[in-house]
Amino acid sequence: MPLLDHLVELRRRLLWCLVTFVLAFAVCYHFSDDIYRFLAAPLARIMKARGEQPHLIYTALYEAFFTNVRVAVFGAMFLSFPMVAAQAWIFIAPGLYRNEKRAFLPFLVATPVLFLAGAALAYYVVFPYAWAFFLSFQQSGSDSSMGIELQARVSEYLTLVTKMILGFGICFELPVVLTLLVRCGLVTTAQLKRFRRYAYVAAFAVAAVIAPPDAITMLSLAIPLVALYEVSIIAASLVQRDSAKGASPAGDGQEVA
Template structure:
């Protein structure tokens, strides 16, 4: 295909991706209130357990609630449109691949959204309850000095943190896909991954310290699954890496 036709095809795929995201964004904005309640439920459950019968989030700027709905809609739109965008990328790349290359890449295309959902679910259902309970434990309703300490989280800050962590967990769960692809093309091998295992473990905790909030529970909740995924990557790399040719 000539260069001009490649550019036309790329423009077509970008337009379809933008239309898909815009449509998902509009739908997500319409359902932004249920999405907000879903994202806020882990914190609300923790606050109810700590003796707050009516948990709520606050906003301190006039425009904060509106832009929070925009962020929630953007988050929902990106989350839902991701498979469509990935499909458009595949449709652009696939015509330039041999049939054997398509068969080799298709499992990775399927594994990417599955691993992203697994990472997001781990953050929402496991890490959030423990982390929010840890942060809420610093409340002091009685107030030793006569001044109670109560948790009143801002809606914008809370949802920024939640969406950042969900995306962070989802993206870091792509580790097996990235390492297995590198092994498939011969850049890395299972022996190299085993050799650098100790350094990789330290790197996982460094990544968790950068992406997660500054508490041990959340950072450990991200680092330990990354270590498990690294071990899975070693097994999958050993399975797909090119075998040495016997002379």
């Protein structure tokens, strides 16, 4: 295709993505209260277990509105991702050979699965323990001592939750990224093994940035990252072995699908 036709096709795919995101945003904004309750459910369960009335506050007139907007954007990202991935595949697939499509398709399938696995780990495993730990610092007041009570703002809680869900989800893409780099020949399995110790340090550094500054939450992300790095080495070894077996003279198996 000429360059102009490529640009027209790219515009068409971007328009599909934009329309999908706008529609998903409208749906998510309509259900923004329900989505927020879902995100706040781990905190609500901990507060109920402690005999407290679950609640969050907002201190600015516009804070609740913009929180709903951010919730809608967050939900729209999830809802529109399948369409975005499909449009990206439709755009690049005609330029790939058949063997390249077979090599790339598993990465496209594994990306949302690993992201959801990371998000689920954050929501169902990390949040309950982290919120219980933070709520344990509350103290009941008396005549001789001052009480300490949590008054969490809706915007701050949403920022923390979305940051951790996105952080865990993106970090779980590590096997896809490293295996794809090996598949493209940019790195080798031997290099991944050689830099293993530095990768471990980087895993704890990333966990310290993404997770709240407590040991439990940081370890909840750092340990899976270390495990995912080892899984990446195994997956990269299999990919590298298959690439070596499938090596053929130039031109073999390069027919366009």
